[in-house]
Amino acid sequence: MSYVSPGGTYARDSRYLTTRITADGRDGFPVEPGRYRLVVSRACPWASRAIIVRRLLGLEDALPMAVAGPTHDERSWTFDLDPGGRDPVLGIERLQEAYFARDPGYDRGVTVPAIVDVPTGRVVTNDFPQMTIDLSLEWTAHHRAGAPALYPRELRPEIDSVDEAVYQDVNNGVYRAGFAGSQEAYEAAYARLFARLDRLTDRLAASRYLVGDTITEADVRLFTTLVRFDAVYHGHFKCNRRKLSEMPVLWSYARDLFQTPGFGDTVDFDHIKRHYYLVHRDINPTGIVPAGPDLSGWLAPHDRASLGGRPFGRGTPPGPVAPSEAVPAGHGPQPG
Template identity: 85%
Template structure:
């Protein structure tokens, strides 16, 4: 927390990279690493979506932590015996301490763990998805989309920078504000940016170019949590997403696109925010609503043109062992 009650995110990440040439000591190798995520976390959800869109499920196996955690760490309470079956640990914290016994930063997801050593390689979520696009190309599925095409990278980077500051992190700046003044500033900044994004998307199906890119993934993970969590829990309540026609249609378009909505677990999302943030929600009561069936209503965005996967094609159906449980999504 900064002076004046402004929320400040700890951005000290492990920035080691897994690359095709192994220049940081960690070469891309199928099956060597384990992507640890929680479906509750928007930063981890980016990695889940990109991995699925690119078809990296076999090359980069995934571990799913439970939706809640304590001050120590995310836990593998969804797995039999409460341990990840590959890493053999109960808490993600153990992989961070294997890398650095004195580690004193956030135990965050997504994190990529080197299975042979049990050590976290990186938790630099922004770079993780870029490297999935650029460094893991040998293992992309046939028909995988170009999420970070060279010609569009400057524009994607510029959009991502403003979306991160004002929207992705903006909802947290509002929700965790320590003063009325800092909350009001974050609130205004958030909705000003959402208004600008609405105008940008009025005549364009996607944020940059005519296909899905990294920019759409990053905005989507905040939008999909907006009505279920951020509107009430984080006091981002000028309007619900479902009351912002352009962004609501845009979000539904992505949700109904293979690779997006089929990774979203609304049950985990709500349990995480409402049960973990006891300073905001002391009772830990998880709301029953909202009604999620409206995510499947027609969006009519195809009339704007655009090709979701460019010259490629949608991913195959989700593997049964990675499917979101029935009742946790309107798609089930």
């Protein structure tokens, strides 16, 4: 499987299935607890957004989750973590089967996150930017008591503006650098990425969170790239002006979020590293997975509370992770 077009600039295929699951069911799929299955891989930054938002909002029971393995081939993500290599609810070996159930001629990316309608076995949506917004706005009847407002009405224009800049220059920017097919394309992506990180540094030097004084959707979207930066993007994608751990403001900000319930307790560094270094053989042909970096720094004090703000506003943190959804021991930083 090749991710790099020699001589070219990387362009993400953004042709998603945009059917929405809404409170009023206007697209034919009403919000119903237990009807749908959120399919993710903990390796994927786009899926990690949905994992974090689902946990922050307390939707674990209303929207059960299937976790695919960290690697895939040209066909699909697979359920190799489950007994017999099949998802126990959907009964399928490959996520591709749910896409083909929706459209036998489906010719786009078999991506995560995807929400599958369990009764029919068909993918409803893989539109990851809209998915987390809808979890905030359409699934409110099933939010936990004390769930945070991740997309508050009064801040939506600013959140949307920040999200767009972060997506273009950071979330997708690391891929444009890593999958660049020419020196020119790589250097342009590299410059754009670090220029944006410099601007985010200025913004976060005086503000604990990106928008307002609580965690919002904007923080979730930036975090999923930052948490992968030193483990993957710095070396594998050649985003190496500095490591995250060498950028004091962003490193403290990322640690603050990592240590907030709902963020770090969803992160599986083992899956992250195995995905990028094993799947992207055109840029890592040996398939060797690095032993580092040292993860212990993620648990170091961050001192961001001095900037004010409350992570959950008037709400409360989510409770402990259910044992069935816990990241395996040894797949994250270990307390000293």
